[in-house]
Each structure stands twice: as structure tokens, then as C-alpha cells.
Amino acid sequence: MSILLVYQFIIYVNNITIEILDNGSNEGPTGRSGNRVTYMRLGKLVTRLIGLRIDKPTVPVLRSRQVTALITAFLKPVKEFLTIGFELEGKLTLQTYYTVASSYNRLNAISGSYPDQQIDFTKVLFSQGKMPLTRNILVNRVEKGLTFKWDASFTLKAGRVFLTVFMLGRLSGNYMNSSGHI
Incomplete structure (x- = not known):
């Protein structure tokens, strides 16, 4: 007999969702931490930075x-x-x-x-x-x-x-x- 345990942890800081852990850490955390965003895209875990241009656009x-x-x-x-x-x-x-x-x-x-x-x-x-x-x-x-x-x-x-x-x-x-x- 095997049991599949599915759970989700949501980490909040100042009422803002920071990370979501689905099925433990097997899939990795998703969410936003500072200017870093992690999410699933086409079945792969993606992490990227959110940039903000402050210089004059060319x-x-x-x-x-x-x-x-x-x-x-x-x-x-x-x-x-x-x-x-x-x-x-x-x-x-x-x-x-x-x-x-x-x-x-x-x-x-x-x-x-x-x-x-x-x-x-x-x-x-x-x-x-x-x-x-x-x-x-x-x-x-x-x-x-x-x-x-x-x-x-x-x-x-x-x-x-x-x-x-x-x-x-x-x-x-x-x-x-x-x-x-x-």
C-alpha cells in the first residue's frame, strides 16, 4: 500500500506571499522574494529577476x-x-x-x-x-x-x-x- 501525501506551504511576510511550496520541496519553491521570481513554465522551474530600468531609454x-x-x-x-x-x-x-x-x-x-x-x-x-x-x-x-x-x-x-x-x-x-x- 502506498500513500501520496500532497500538501502546500505558503510563506507570508507582511501579508505578501513570498514562496509557495507544493508537494514539499520536490518541485521547489515558487513565488517572489525581493526582485527574484520563481515559477513553473512548460514543466520546468524558472527563476528570473525583475528588473527596473532607471536610465533614459535608448x-x-x-x-x-x-x-x-x-x-x-x-x-x-x-x-x-x-x-x-x-x-x-x-x-x-x-x-x-x-x-x-x-x-x-x-x-x-x-x-x-x-x-x-x-x-x-x-x-x-x-x-x-x-x-x-x-x-x-x-x-x-x-x-x-x-x-x-x-x-x-x-x-x-x-x-x-x-x-x-x-x-x-x-x-x-x-x-x-x-x-x-x-
């Missing part, structure tokens, strides 16, 4: 911050779709789906130079992997919404269609997963 730093702000605002509304589109690629590269999507679009979908950077929507990618890109896509605006047309020979081979509509003016996105029902 142009490359400002450029990077602007790219981060643009990509984050753009990808946030379609995060659920990105889970489907980049999950496998993320597992293959031992990264999260969002890290893979963000990295690709940061490097490929930004045009212009600081401070006039913008997203080049022709280079944005919402999915990565072996599935080929849909060809001959036509979108028409009709009275009650949008109609989509694409190369049907592609659809028959893939078996699934994922449609993403991104409304730039509202920074919102919607997607539809056909799950093979076209």
Missing part, C-alpha cells in the same frame, strides 16, 4: 517597446485562434504558442522605422506548421456581414477551414473553426 529600446505594444494589441483579440494555429509549433520548439506567434510577427510583420512603425497586414501569420496557406481568397461585404470564397481543391485536402476576421478600427477579432464541416 532609441533601440524605444523601438522594441513600440513593436511589443503594436504586436500585443494586435494579437490579444485573436489569442484563442493563436492557440490552435501555433500550439503544435510551440510544443516542437519548447515555447508557448503565444511566444511563437509573437516572435514571428515581431520579426516579419512590422514595417517602418521608429517612431513610425506599423503592422504590415500582408505579412501577418496566425498559424504555423505543415498546413499550407489557403489560396485565391475573396472576401465580399454583404448586407448582413461578409462572404468568403476560396480555392475548394485546397479545402478538400485539408479537411478544415479556419477563418479569422480582424476589425482594425476596433482592434478586435473573431474566428470560426469549421472542424471539417464546410
Whole structure:
């Protein structure tokens, strides 16, 4: 007979959670201690320092911050779709789906130079992997919404269609997963 003992210790200092020990010390402590944060990420224990820049930011730093702000605002509304589109690629590269999507679009979908950077929507990618890109896509605006047309020979081979509509003016996105029902 074996018994699995599961317990959790939470260490508080001045009503602030400092460390959480799950299942004893086998998994290690998680939490914050000063400017050091320890947590589980992709099944591994990670410790990092929280830094605070006090010097005046350089142009490359400002450029990077602007790219981060643009990509984050753009990808946030379609995060659920990105889970489907980049999950496998993320597992293959031992990264999260969002890290893979963000990295690709940061490097490929930004045009212009600081401070006039913008997203080049022709280079944005919402999915990565072996599935080929849909060809001959036509979108028409009709009275009650949008109609989509694409190369049907592609659809028959893939078996699934994922449609993403991104409304730039509202920074919102919607997607539809056909799950093979076209």
C-alpha cells in the first residue's frame, strides 16, 4: 500500500506571499522574494529577476517597446485562434504558442522605422506548421456581414477551414473553426 501525501506551504511576510511550496520541496519553491521570481513554465522551474530600468531609454529600446505594444494589441483579440494555429509549433520548439506567434510577427510583420512603425497586414501569420496557406481568397461585404470564397481543391485536402476576421478600427477579432464541416 502506498500513500501520496500532497500538501502546500505558503510563506507570508507582511501579508505578501513570498514562496509557495507544493508537494514539499520536490518541485521547489515558487513565488517572489525581493526582485527574484520563481515559477513553473512548460514543466520546468524558472527563476528570473525583475528588473527596473532607471536610465533614459535608448532609441533601440524605444523601438522594441513600440513593436511589443503594436504586436500585443494586435494579437490579444485573436489569442484563442493563436492557440490552435501555433500550439503544435510551440510544443516542437519548447515555447508557448503565444511566444511563437509573437516572435514571428515581431520579426516579419512590422514595417517602418521608429517612431513610425506599423503592422504590415500582408505579412501577418496566425498559424504555423505543415498546413499550407489557403489560396485565391475573396472576401465580399454583404448586407448582413461578409462572404468568403476560396480555392475548394485546397479545402478538400485539408479537411478544415479556419477563418479569422480582424476589425482594425476596433482592434478586435473573431474566428470560426469549421472542424471539417464546410
